[in-house]
Amino acid sequence: MNLIYQATIELLNESGLSEISISKIAKRANISSSIIYFYFESKEDMLIKLYFLLKDQMHQLMFHGVTESTPVKAGFENILRNYSNYILHHKDSFLLMEQFIGSPFIRKNCKDQNGGVFKPMYPLFERGIKEGLFKDLETNLLVTYSCMPFVEMGKEYLNGTYEFSSINIEKMIQMSWDAIKV
Amino acid sequence: MNLIYQATIELLNESGLSEISISKIAKRANISSSIIYFYFESKEDMLIKLYFLLKDQMHQLMFHGVTESTPVKAGFENILRNYSNYILHHKDSFLLMEQFIGSPFIRKNCKDQNGGVFKPMYPLFERGIKEGLFKDLETNLLVTYSCMPFVEMGKEYLNGTYEFSSINIEKMIQMSWDAIKV
């Protein structure tokens, strides 16, 4: 099953949702195409399960070492550092998530994921607002100003137009903090 | 030709790149499928030309009323206001651009567009750095912190989870300015 996922990730990042097919996945994974229907109901079912798997993996990495009792500022910094490491060390997964998020395919089939992939960060930010650390604005606005620059600069890193060095990452964490602090 | 484009935009926003086909486009536009090959070399050729058309339209709207002699701060604010209006009044175009940008299809076929869709903003930001208004950082970093939150909140607006009111837009312009000012 991991063979199927891996081949799918590769092909999607190479050619995109428009070019993928069961036979191409099977050929890439060196398996028979029919076996995919032993593990999954359909092509769509497989893609959706892959999306949720990658999303869960990302969340696990993002919140590593951060609990409800972690101080807001430390949690904020750790999550952004974790997310940077995710971009650095799981490029395929990161790129594919971005492709999924931009496509109506996921929008249509995954009603659950309202609030986007950064939804699990909301409680931390709401704590930050309560403690008077963050501006008293909509939570999704604060999360967006904190996280989206990392997403975009991650793409530019994979594009070769930005360096994701420790120094640059700390610089960005500071900028994000400045954008939303009171 | 506009019939073709319009049908393509609709179908792409409804079902995505994975589900589109020449015959579906023709059926939606109430034309024969063969005529698409009179105007375009191939399906890919058509999609690429549509992408460039939408990108140019977006740029025209974004820079409306802004020239090289516009003061940096006024230019900055006007561009973000223009972009907000673009999101508000060209939802289909905005959504499709995001889908294109996330897909390897455009990455592969449009080498020209390095720097992303916000490339034309770079000169303004470089002026801002020279004038000592902006932090002396990489231009793409400044542009990202200014614009990407608008992209994300635009998606949340279309999602029904954020209001793109004048007040909120001005609030965001202020936040973007705060993030990158010295």
Added chain:
DNA sequence: GTATTTTGATCGATCGTTCGATAAATTTTA
């Protein structure tokens, strides 16, 4: 009446999916 635009028919290729046949692993029986 020539040039431009549009069509319907049609091509081979590929699509997602199903099927029956088995190989491999596990469980049940005696």
Added chain:
DNA sequence: TAAAATTTATCGAACGATCGATCAAAATAC
């Protein structure tokens, strides 16, 4: 524990449908 029965995993072949693309003929415009 050996044999039999069942379950799980994999395959290649094949299905009708649709794919992107072509082309000669028809329609339209000038």
